[in-house]
Amino acid sequence: MFVIRIVLNMKNIIKPTLLDFAILGLIQNQPLSGYRIRKLFEQTALSNYSSSPGTIYPALKRMEQLGLIEKGVIKDSKKSPFQITSKGISILTSWFVKPIEKEDVEKRIDELLLRFAFMETLVDKKQKLLFLTTFSDYLSRYIKELKQHYHQQANEMPLHGKLALQHGVDTAMVTLKWCKKALIEIN
Amino acid sequence: MFVIRIVLNMKNIIKPTLLDFAILGLIQNQPLSGYRIRKLFEQTALSNYSSSPGTIYPALKRMEQLGLIEKGVIKDSKKSPFQITSKGISILTSWFVKPIEKEDVEKRIDELLLRFAFMETLVDKKQKLLFLTTFSDYLSRYIKELKQHYHQQANEMPLHGKLALQHGVDTAMVTLKWCKKALIEIN
DNA sequence: GTCGACATGTAAATTGTTACATGATTTA
DNA sequence: TAAATCATGTAACAATTTACATGTCGAC
Numbered sequence: 476m477f478v479i480r481i482v483l484n485m486k487n488i489i490k491p492t493l494l495d496f497a498i499l500g501l502i503q504n505q506p507l508s509g510y511r512i513r514k515l516f517e518q519t520a521l522s523n524y525s526s527s528p529g530t531i532y533p534a535l536k537r538m539e540q541l542g543l544i545e546k547g548v549i550k551d552s553k554k555s556p557f558q559i560t561s562k563g564i565s566i567l568t569s570w571f572v573k574p575i576e577k578e579d580v581e582k583r584i585d586e587l588l589l590r591f592a593f594m595e596t597l598v599d600k601k602q603k604l605l606f607l608t609t610f611s612d613y614l615s616r617y618i619k620e621l622k623q624h625y626h627q628q629a630n631e632m633p634l635h636g637k638l639a640l641q642h643g644v645d646t647a648m649v650t651l652k653w654c655k656k657a658l659i660e661i662n
Numbered sequence: 663m664f665v666i667r668i669v670l671n672m673k674n675i676i677k678p679t680l681l682d683f684a685i686l687g688l689i690q691n692q693p694l695s696g697y698r699i700r701k702l703f704e705q706t707a708l709s710n711y712s713s714s715p716g717t718i719y720p721a722l723k724r725m726e727q728l729g730l731i732e733k734g735v736i737k738d739s740k741k742s743p744f745q746i747t748s749k750g751i752s753i754l755t756s757w758f759v760k761p762i763e764k765e766d767v768e769k770r771i772d773e774l775l776l777r778f779a780f781m782e783t784l785v786d787k788k789q790k791l792l793f794l795t796t797f798s799d800y801l802s803r804y805i806k807e808l809k810q811h812y813h814q815q816a817n818e819m820p821l822h823g824k825l826a827l828q829h830g831v832d833t834a835m836v837t838l839k840w841c842k843k844a845l846i847e848i849n
Numbered sequence: 850g851t852c853g854a855c856a857t858g859t860a861a862a863t864t865g866t867t868a869c870a871t872g873a874t875t876t877a
Numbered sequence: 878t879a880a881a882t883c884a885t886g887t888a889a890c891a892a893t894t895t896a897c898a899t900g901t902c903g904a905c
Contacts, residue, residue, distance in 0.1 A: 492863090492864070492865095494864090494865085508883095508884075508885090509884075509885065509886090510883060510884045510885075511884095513884090514883095523769045523770075525865070525866075527865085527866070527867075527868095528884090528885070528886065528887095529865075529866065529867070529868085529886085529887080529888090530864090530865060530866075531885095532885060532886055532887090533864085533865090533886090533887090534864090534865095536886095582710050583710075588826055588829055589826075591822060591825070591826060592822050592823060592825075592826035593822070594822060595820050595821060595822040595823075596820075633782050633783075634782060634847065634848075635778060635779050635780070635781060635782040636779060636782075638778070638779075638840075638843075638844050638847060639775055639776075639778060639779035641840065641843075642775055642837065642840050645836050645837075645839070645840050646833050646836055646837070648836075649832050649833055649835075649836040650829065650832075650833070652832070653825075653828065653829050653832050656825075656828075657825050660821065660825060661821075679891090679892070679893095681892090681893090695855095695856075695857090696856075696857065696858090697855065697856050697857075700856095701855095712893070712894070714893085714894070714895075714896095715856090715857065715858065715859095716858085716859080716860090716893075716894065716895070716896085717892090717893060717894075718857095719857060719858055719859090720858090720859090720892085720893090721892090723858095724892095
């Protein structure tokens with residue numbers, strides 16, 4: 476039996492990776508060369524993202540082809556660092572304001588933190604507050620779930636399992652506290 | 663110019679992925695089918711690891727070929743869940759007792775927690791204590807570094823940058839506290 | 850007898866890692 | 878002038894995601 480597979484590879488749907496967003500976030504304010512980006516990734520430790528050339532340079536090429544970044548020319552210099560395009564800004568902004576989901580809070584805290592870290596200039600105060608309150612709400616619910624799970628299962632769980640789960644609760648709680656703090660600072 | 667590239671693809675050096683270790687950890691005590699493993703990954707939420715069939719089944723095949731797991735046969739049942747082999751146990755154990763490095767604490771906390779969560783039965787108390795104390799030590803140093811970084815750079819940092827960094831400090835500190843608690847519980 | 854859960858897989862595309870390779874410029 | 882750092886890439890490989898595909902079994 477023959478199956479004709481129609482691939483809907485819509486080129487207008489751009490789905491950058493976390494690494495792509497991290498790069499976009501870094502260059503949103505000032506142009507940076509691939510090398511500078513790598514160094515920032517190494518140093519700031521904010522990132523789990525690899526800074527190896529085999530990661531950064533292909534990513535830059537990819538994003539240039541997608542029109543998210545472009546090579547800028549600097550007078551009196553042979554350097555041509557990458558700068559963000561308006562398309563890049565719009566993609567980055569829509570990442571910032573994308574509604575937070577349950578799963579984000581349970582599995583992708585890092586991504587949420589990255590979004591927050593870079594959203595300073597591109598979104599307004601209202602959006603920032605919405606981000607933090609939604610984040611808080613999902614965190615509260617998640618913590619409740621974890622605690623419930625703990626109390627129901629604690630008897631049958633091995634010690635190390637309990638402790639690992641406890642770590643999950645602890646970090647979720649401290650993140651919740653952090654949200655409250657951040658809400659105050661933003662105001 | 664011709665270059666003869668000698669590829670040292672030593673087959674005796676097995677480097678399982680985190681997903682592999684998570685699976686090994688799950689089946690170390692009881693055999694599980696691929697499906698059961700997937701469900702556990704979905705439910706326990708302990709894991710960021712994907713539970714899609716395209717992830718789990720190839721991983722199981724890989725590990726079976728490496729001799730880390732094998733299909734066990736259950737009487738009165740057509741099911742043949744995977745069980746860990748002695749080779750699997752030894753690989754898993756050496757992962758547990760692998761010395762913790764600075765980078766692990768700074769970038770791979772998740773992996774450390776996973777190691778801890780599964781090491782209960784396969785390593786002795788001394789190793790567990792060593793694990794936690796080393797973890798603590800690196801965490802303390804890391805927190806010091808982060809705080810130093812914060813105080814040096816805080817003036818020039820944008821608000822969101824400061825807050826994100828603060829979150830890093832907060833979670834590192836809560837993890838340190840967790841280590842102390844766990845040390846007491848283990849004793 | 851259909852729906853949902855159980856159960857296991859494959860294929861293509863994408864991503865990321867590791868290792869190699871090269872050359873310019875600065876600094877000691 | 879040698880070493881270190883700046884700077885940019887490629888190639889081979891390994892791993893993951895997404896989507897497709899199939900079949901069984903029990904419940905209602």
